[in-house]
Amino acid sequence: MNEVSLLIKGGTLVDSVGLRRGDIAISTQGLVSQCENNIEIASNQRVIDASGLYVSPGFIDLHTHLREPGNNEAETILSGTRKAALGGFTSVVAMPNTNPSVDCTSMVHEIKALAKSAVINVEIASAITADRKGGSLVNMKAMADLGVVMFTDDGSGVQDSSLMDKALSYAGELGVVIAQHLETNSISKNGLANLGPISQRLGIPGIAAASEEIMLARDLILLKNKSAKYHAQHISTSGSLEIVEIAKQRGLNFTCEVTPHHLFLDDALVEQFNPIYKVNPPLRGLSDIKDMRRGVLESTIDAIATDHAPHTLDAKERSFSEAPCGIESLDIALGIILKAFGLDNKDEFDADKLIKVIDALTIKPRNIISKRPKTSLLDIGASGDLAIFSLEEKKEVPKVALSPYRGMDFMGKVIYTICGGKVVVENGVGNW
Amino acid sequence: MKNLISIDDLTKGEILSIVKRAETHIKNELQVAGSLGGSTVVTLFFEESTRTRMSFEMAARKLSLGVLSFSKSTSSMTKGESLRDTIATFESFGVNALIVRHSSAGVPRQISEWTDLAIINAGDGAHSHPSQALLDIVAFRSAIKGDIPNLGSLARNNPDDFSGVKIGIVGDILHSRVARSVARAFSKLGGEVVLCGPPTLLPNFWQEFQLVTDLDSVISELDLVMPLRLQLERASGGFIPSLSEYRHRYGLTIDRIKKIKESAVILHPGPMNRGVEIDSLVPSDPRALVNFQVRVGVPTRMAILEHCLEGEYKNE
Numbered sequence A: 001m002n003e004v005s006l007l008i009k010g011g012t013l014v015d016s017v018g019l020r021r022g023d024i025a026i027s028t029q030g031l032v033s034q035c036e037n038n039i040e041i042a043s044n045q046r047v048i049d050a051s052g053l054y055v056s057p058g059f060i061d062l063h064t065h066l067r068e069p070g071n072n073e074a075e076t077i078l079s080g081t082r083k084a085a086l087g088g089f090t091s092v093v094a095m096p097n098t099n100p101s102v103d104c105t106s107m108v109h110e111i112k113a114l115a116k117s118a119v120i121n122v123e124i125a126s127a128i129t130a131d132r133k134g135g136s137l138v139n140m141k142a143m144a145d146l147g148v149v150m151f152t153d154d155g156s157g158v159q160d161s162s163l164m165d166k167a168l169s170y171a172g173e174l175g176v177v178i179a180q181h182l183e184t185n186s187i188s189k190n191g192l193a194n195l196g197p198i199s200q201r202l203g204i205p206g207i208a209a210a211s212e213e214i215m216l217a218r219d220l221i222l223l224k225n226k227s228a229k230y231h232a233q234h235i236s237t238s239g240s241l242e243i244v245e246i247a248k249q250r251g252l253n254f255t256c257e258v259t260p261h262h263l264f265l266d267d268a269l270v271e272q273f274n275p276i277y278k279v280n281p282p283l284r285g286l287s288d289i290k291d292m293r294r295g296v297l298e299s300t301i302d303a304i305a306t307d308h309a310p311h312t313l314d315a316k317e318r319s320f321s322e323a324p325c326g327i328e329s330l331d332i333a334l335g336i337i338l339k340a341f342g343l344d345n346k347d348e349f350d351a352d353k354l355i356k357v358i359d360a361l362t363i364k365p366r367n368i369i370s371k372r373p374k375t376s377l378l379d380i381g382a383s384g385d386l387a388i389f390s391l392e393e394k395k396e397v398p399k400v401a402l403s404p405y406r407g408m409d410f411m412g413k414v415i416y417t418i419c420g421g422k423v424v425v426e427n428g429v430g431n432w
Numbered sequence B: 001m002k003n004l005i006s007i008d009d010l011t012k013g014e015i016l017s018i019v020k021r022a023e024t025h026i027k028n029e030l031q032v033a034g035s036l037g038g039s040t041v042v043t044l045f046f047e048e049s050t051r052t053r054m055s056f057e058m059a060a061r062k063l064s065l066g067v068l069s070f071s072k073s074t075s076s077m078t079k080g081e082s083l084r085d086t087i088a089t090f091e092s093f094g095v096n097a098l099i100v101r102h103s104s105a106g107v108p109r110q111i112s113e114w115t116d117l118a119i120i121n122a123g124d125g126a127h128s129h130p131s132q133a134l135l136d137i138v139a140f141r142s143a144i145k146g147d148i149p150n151l152g153s154l155a156r157n158n159p160d161d162f163s164g165v166k167i168g169i170v171g172d173i174l175h176s177r178v179a180r181s182v183a184r185a186f187s188k189l190g191g192e193v194v195l196c197g198p199p200t201l202l203p204n205f206w207q208e209f210q211l212v213t214d215l216d217s218v219i220s221e222l223d224l225v226m227p228l229r230l231q232l233e234r235a236s237g238g239f240i241p242s243l244s245e246y247r248h249r250y251g252l253t254i255d256r257i258k259k260i261k262e263s264a265v266i267l268h269p270g271p272m273n274r275g276v277e278i279d280s281l282v283p284s285d286p287r288a289l290v291n292f293q294v295r296v297g298v299p300t301r302m303a304i305l306e307h308c309l310e311g312e313y314k315n316e
């Protein structure tokens, strides 16, 4: 039996199996070696007292913009993975829209080298097309062989239907995920905010829900009779949810994600014309938000992914039309999500809801990018990646933050993040 | 100091106070208010508009204000500089008000978050153009009060309350800051606003005002008809089939204005596309106040500057 180096005692385990008391032992190899009640403490073990805390598998973010290389001023792999660790994430999938974009094996090598600075696992996504321009396919097999888990032109959708058809055909046998940023450029055009009563009253050019929904429907039509793993990124409209529901009911095999901001923030916020609320897809209406929440609870939506997209202060202090799109949320995602589902309120606590939400942050995203789906991430032999959090401690967002969440309090604070058996966050503070 | 960014910033009382002040300026053009002497305003035009800029600058000079003029096309100041940096520069000069025009909706509102200077919106994207709406009210009230010679009897009992008055704004409502501001301003004074245009150019999610696609079905009910300037590229953009089709359905043609009430008024925010939204001879119709509208621009902007810089002023 492996020697135990770390023992997490007295916590409430939460994962797809359910909610239960249990201890977790992690071996010196960084793997889960025991997961049961009342594991006895031996000498030479570090013991974390998790009583009163929830212990879940480490969170996995399928959609992270780490900005390195190209915009290190906004974020680096080091700074981004630190924020992620503080938020309970032990793996992030780095989006390829860096500068230059990740679209060839040498860039994959470069990201791997840069990712040595990371405090948690960084999975690599490549573009689908050269330089994300939508013209020709990248060398998918060569990059899949290097461990690239996902292909996406994120920031843009693949406009050319024939090329998308070929990408899905080609990727089928490689076992990699083809993920789509759902946006039909001929519809979204110069749009800056959700097309609806608010943007029209304010005179802000609108982005119709159809921009997202047309591309989603098109991709699902192309996916028929193909074995590719297709993943719809950041869906945001009631119409998209309906399309996903219908397609899944008909047995089509694919996955989708929603962001914390599309679960929580609505388009009335753009009334201030503050570019901190500018994001793509745009913040939608209250009924869309309601449907996004329902989608997660009914498991129609598979994963919650942050689309963490940092920018410099300078970039966000431009006009609403010139400022770039993006909202940061890695370090506070848990609190936002708990609040969105009313799980921050003790009186309304609902164990089933918590399990659904944690699944959408852990096993479901893991199974989307992994070749061998698992039924539990706390099994013996699993990687020692854990998030240990409190539902009763506040996480505060500073008033000055370049964030739509500035000045807000969120119940739900990550106290420990353990990655590969290493304690990277301790008492809510980075261990670096 | 007060901002004027959108008509929503003004109460009904403030709107009336500004337009009445403008009317006193119209009546005695030689009077120069001296109380604001020493203040300086900047016309900060990121989007060029010679007419609006000159109108504001003339208004400022008549009030003995100092005037600085900035335009993006002739300045190297904005190269690589963020909007906020540009504002900080002007703040450091010690000016009192920024008169801002920008092609992006919301910029004056954004700027107002960064500075205590008075911000006056001279037009931002499709959002707002409050000075145009206020001068349109001044022009319309002149007609009501019988101040304009040769005009038929748009005799109203009360120029301070537009209840019972029906205003039709016609054309590209979707992209028009003028439409948004005029609709708000006239409805604040009690008027009933109808927005009329092709379905592709109407804001059909926004249900605050009545939307109508058939101009001929409402034109005879209107007391004020305001055709908007049609950007000629709307046809190539697919919003309308052609300019001639547009003229056929929405143009104020000689034939169509026969259906407009004798007592009604035609205003056009200018500049006009003659032969598209308005036929060449229509501006000479006695009901068209297009020339008068231009003349009230400077006095109205004087009143706006006084409102924003003084905070409060006494009429008469």
Ligand SMILES: [Zn+2]
Pocket: A154, A155, A156, A181, A182, A233, A234, A280, A281
């Ligand atoms: Zn995206």
